[in-house]
Amino acid sequence: MENPTAAKVHAPPGGFLRRYVFSTDHKVIGIQYYLLALFSVFLGMTLSALMRYHLVYPGEKQHLFQLLWPNGAPDGIMTPELYLSLMTMHGTIMVFFVLTTAPQSGFGNYFLPLQIGAPDMAFPVLNMLSFWTTLLSFLVLCSAFFADGGAPLGGWTAYPPLSATGAIAGPGMGTGMDLWIISIALFCVASLMGAINFLTTVLEMRAKGMSLMRMPLTCWGWFVTAVISLFAFAVLLTAGILLLLDRLGGTSFFLPAGLVISDRVLDHSGGSPLLWQHLFWFFGHPEVYIAILPGMGLVSTVLSVFSRKPVFGYKAMAYAMVAIGLLGFLVWGHHMFISGMSPYSAIAFSVLTLAIGVPSAIKTFNWLGTIWGGQLRLTTAMLFALGFVSVFVSGGLTGLFLGQPALDLYFHDTYFVVGHFHMIMGVASIFGIFAATFYWFPKVTGRMMSEPLGKIHFYCTFLGAYAIFIPMHFAGIAGNPRRYADFTQFDFLKDLASVHKFITHAALFTAVIQLLFLWNLFWSWRRGAKARENPWNATTLEWALPSPPPAHNFGINPPLVKRGPYDYSLPQGGKDFLMQHEGEEE
Amino acid sequence: MLFAGLIWLTAAVVAAAFAMKRWWFPPPINTYAANFDSYFSLNIAVAGIIFFLAQAALGWFIWRFRNQGRRVRHTEGNNRLEVVWTAVTLALFLAASVPSAVLWSRVHLDLLSPTAMSVELLGQQFAWNVRYPGPDGRYGRTSARFVNDAAGNPFGIDDGDPAGKDDVVSGALRIPAGKPVLLRLHSRDVIHSFFVRELRVKQDLVPGMEIPLKIEADKPGEYEIACSELCGLGHHQMRGLLIVMPPAQFDAWLRQQREARQ
Numbered sequence: 001m002e003n004p005t006a007a008k009v010h011a012p013p014g015g016f017l018r019r020y021v022f023s024t025d026h027k028v029i030g031i032q033y034y035l036l037a038l039f040s041v042f043l044g045m046t047l048s049a050l051m052r053y054h055l056v057y058p059g060e061k062q063h064l065f066q067l068l069w070p071n072g073a074p075d076g077i078m079t080p081e082l083y084l085s086l087m088t089m090h091g092t093i094m095v096f097f098v099l100t101t102a103p104q105s106g107f108g109n110y111f112l113p114l115q116i117g118a119p120d121m122a123f124p125v126l127n128m129l130s131f132w133t134t135l136l137s138f139l140v141l142c143s144a145f146f147a148d149g150g151a152p153l154g155g156w157t158a159y160p161p162l163s164a165t166g167a168i169a170g171p172g173m174g175t176g177m178d179l180w181i182i183s184i185a186l187f188c189v190a191s192l193m194g195a196i197n198f199l200t201t202v203l204e205m206r207a208k209g210m211s212l213m214r215m216p217l218t219c220w221g222w223f224v225t226a227v228i229s230l231f232a233f234a235v236l237l238t239a240g241i242l243l244l245l246d247r248l249g250g251t252s253f254f255l256p257a258g259l260v261i262s263d264r265v266l267d268h269s270g271g272s273p274l275l276w277q278h279l280f281w282f283f284g285h286p287e288v289y290i291a292i293l294p295g296m297g298l299v300s301t302v303l304s305v306f307s308r309k310p311v312f313g314y315k316a317m318a319y320a321m322v323a324i325g326l327l328g329f330l331v332w333g334h335h336m337f338i339s340g341m342s343p344y345s346a347i348a349f350s351v352l353t354l355a356i357g358v359p360s361a362i363k364t365f366n367w368l369g370t371i372w373g374g375q376l377r378l379t380t381a382m383l384f385a386l387g388f389v390s391v392f393v394s395g396g397l398t399g400l401f402l403g404q405p406a407l408d409l410y411f412h413d414t415y416f417v418v419g420h421f422h423m424i425m426g427v428a429s430i431f432g433i434f435a436a437t438f439y440w441f442p443k444v445t446g447r448m449m450s451e452p453l454g455k456i457h458f459y460c461t462f463l464g465a466y467a468i469f470i471p472m473h474f475a476g477i478a479g480n481p482r483r484y485a486d487f488t489q490f491d492f493l494k495d496l497a498s499v500h501k502f503i504t505h506a507a508l509f510t511a512v513i514q515l516l517f518l519w520n521l522f523w524s525w526r527r528g529a530k531a532r533e534n535p536w537n538a539t540t541l542e543w544a545l546p547s548p549p550p551a552h553n554f555g556i557n558p559p560l561v562k563r564g565p566y567d568y569s570l571p572q573g574g575k576d577f578l579m580q581h582e583g584e585e586e
Numbered sequence: 587m588l589f590a591g592l593i594w595l596t597a598a599v600v601a602a603a604f605a606m607k608r609w610w611f612p613p614p615i616n617t618y619a620a621n622f623d624s625y626f627s628l629n630i631a632v633a634g635i636i637f638f639l640a641q642a643a644l645g646w647f648i649w650r651f652r653n654q655g656r657r658v659r660h661t662e663g664n665n666r667l668e669v670v671w672t673a674v675t676l677a678l679f680l681a682a683s684v685p686s687a688v689l690w691s692r693v694h695l696d697l698l699s700p701t702a703m704s705v706e707l708l709g710q711q712f713a714w715n716v717r718y719p720g721p722d723g724r725y726g727r728t729s730a731r732f733v734n735d736a737a738g739n740p741f742g743i744d745d746g747d748p749a750g751k752d753d754v755v756s757g758a759l760r761i762p763a764g765k766p767v768l769l770r771l772h773s774r775d776v777i778h779s780f781f782v783r784e785l786r787v788k789q790d791l792v793p794g795m796e797i798p799l800k801i802e803a804d805k806p807g808e809y810e811i812a813c814s815e816l817c818g819l820g821h822h823q824m825r826g827l828l829i830v831m832p833p834a835q836f837d838a839w840l841r842q843q844r845e846a847r848q
Binding site for chain 1: 588589592593600603608610612625633637640641644647648653654657658661662664668671672675676679680682683686687688689690691693694710711730731735742774775777779781783786788789793794795797810813814815816817818819820822825
């Protein structure tokens with residue numbers, strides 16, 4: 001689409017502040033989001049390492065704990081409330097500021113306009129506002145650490161009445177909990193702004209010839225994710241406001257009559273704790289797809305590029321994403337099988353939940369179909385994409401158990417669930433982020449990341465992920481409940497000490513290995529080998545530009561798109577790919 | 587082809603670790619739990635086979651289609667294959683939902699005969715309380731105003747209600763072996779969850795709701811009740827005991843408790 005005004009707006013802005021800080025350039029904003037996610041993921045990972053340490057050495061004094069949390073670990077031993085607050089913050093940081101932020105807001109911002117041949121996102125100022133609101137949300141969340149009583153201990157799911165009754169329910173449930181809710185509400189606002197921007201950009205800003213069915217699958221991933229975000233975050237925002245009202249305004253949306261907490265009789269009445277769970281999971285389950293769909297699109301692209309084959313079943317892949325997006329809103333009840341909701345509705349939710357396995361399986365089959373018959377270039381990006389398929393299968397299959405209420409009856413809230421969702425939501429999404437980083441790094445910086453370092457990092461992380469999360473399933477089968485600050489109070493948990501010790505050691509190893517990635521990223525940014533133009537011989541439009549791309553992208557001459565996004569190994573001979581704007585109109 | 591080998595190795599180790607069953611369920615203590623175990627075994631077998639085949643295929647493809655500098659044949663997909671694998675997975679998942687629904691119904695939808703014994707279980711931060719009605723089967727009226735843990739009245743039983751005079755309050759959940767018991771689950775503060783591994787059953791206790799749960803245990807013994815919904819800083823120590831007694835012994839115990847009340 002020709003848009004001279006936007007091009008004028010994006011004449012390279014002068015001044016450091018306008019260019020790198022308060023920038024309206026989607027590429028700078030994408031990098032800002034990515035760096036926020038990078039900081040968050042290391043913070044969240046560090047919290048989990050501390051938690052894992054405490055779980056297997058509950059009685060050992062650690063000066064570090066005391067140093068960091070003089071109140072939470074007065075004699076160097078983590079108190080249960082400190083453990084639970086770290087757990088809450090770990091979950092919140094990872095889900096919102098890593099898995100929602102990097103794949104969609106980070107990569108999506110940077111590459112969606114480039115891949116569809118647009119000069120920028122549809123609303124550049126709104127885009128900047130989304131980022132700064134997200135950053136504010138992050139700062140508010142972190143400030144909960146310093147609140148009186150510390151960060152909240154109610155988990156990232158924040159179930160009332162625990163989350164709704166204030167400081168009497170436990171340390172951190174006063175100011176810390178208020179800050180948590182405010183942070184999440186701000187995050188929702190930022191995500192809604194982002195969703196509107198993404199939707200408008202996809203629908204209005206595509207270059208001539210870029211029909212929806214010619215978009216790279218990454219764009220389909222960001223598009224469907226934006227639709228999900230629009231509906232899901234709107235509901236979470238509402239729920240957060242209601243919860244805040246219950247806490248501060250004396251309402252009773254989530255609080256029934258007759259509560260006695262810390263020997264005090266509360267005068268709320270008429271609310272239902274289950275209402276929160278319905279609202280939360282109406283957001284919470286689609287959130288899983290917000291985290292994974294952009295990765296699915298990216299993995300499809302990377303498998304295709306490095307197999308030198310078109311994506312197998314492009315249409316099926318695009319429709320499967322749409323189906324996942326739709327069905328994702330109909331399955332929230334599987335988080336509530338044992339919550340006390342009607343056992344009849346559990347059966348309905350179960351069937352719908354199992355049904356969502358179908359588009360997921362379609363995607364897996366098509367990924368295998370894509371590499372079948374290819375000539376695989378095992379770059380680090382490709383290894384992470386293949387690793388994604390492996391963990392997606394592993395994590396998806398355990399979902400088969402949890403989607404059936406009869407089995408969930410036992411596994412609900414055990415380590416089986418922890419293993420399951422870390423595998424499919426955590427590891428798979430993060431493998432998608434890693435693949436994207438290695439794949440697009442030359443585009444963003446003009447340099448290559450180190451492949452040897454990247455491969456060592458990949459192999460260690462792949463083995464580490466299995467070593468951490470598969471044993472958690474065994475703990476779950478043995479009945480180990482999650483969210484326990486230590487395992488010393490129950491006889492049956494003592495038998496699992498060796499499992500947990502193994503998990504902790506694997507986790508510490510894997511955490512340390514991530515420093516390799518950090519080193520690789522920043523070292524290559526400054527010193528990496530110069531990248532060729534289009535180093536992967538890829539077909540999509542971002543590779544038609546110099547690296548890094550100029551401030552105004554394609555300027556006033558957007559490319560005319562002539563073909564689909566994955567024209568590899570065409571039968572006519574010559575070079576083995578045609579970019580989307582090359583050759584004859586298809 | 588390091589990665590192909592690594593995937594095969596991982597798949598083999600994971601499959602072997604599951605087959606070992608070193609960390610597994612405790613022995614079941616009723617027929618429902620035994621049915622649960624066999625249904626789980628079926629699921630783990632099916633999932634295990636799919637897991638192993640998928641990972642093995644992935645590893646094999648990586649090895650088989652390693653780059654040898656050949657020209658790739660251009661193909662964009664195959665509609666017949668799409669239909670086949672969509673249909674197969676749909677059939678598999680729908681097939682799973684039927685026996686699963688039947689098993690679920692056995693816990694939640696089977697109606698109890700009205701004479702089944704009923705016991706009230708109350709969760710609080712961070713303890714379990716149990717209440718048995720008198721011989722008339724009626725529980726005394728309760729109110730939050732009368733709750734007093736120090737005086738041994740965690741339920742808040744109203745002394746003004748004669749029906750409450752013969753209620754028995756206990757810290758452990760004692761039930762007679764081989765008889766169905768209707769648990770009436772309550773919480774007075776936050777959400778807790780009742781979980782006994784040997785029963786293969788878990789159910790939340792939600793403030794403001796009474797949730798019925800049928801349990802039955804055939805094997806006398808002591809089993810741990812582990813709170814399974816995050817309820818605050820003491821969540822990890824919210825341990826209770828389910829004590830399954832031979833029926834005669836249980837009757838004697840209950841009678842004794844009632845006499846002690848009067």
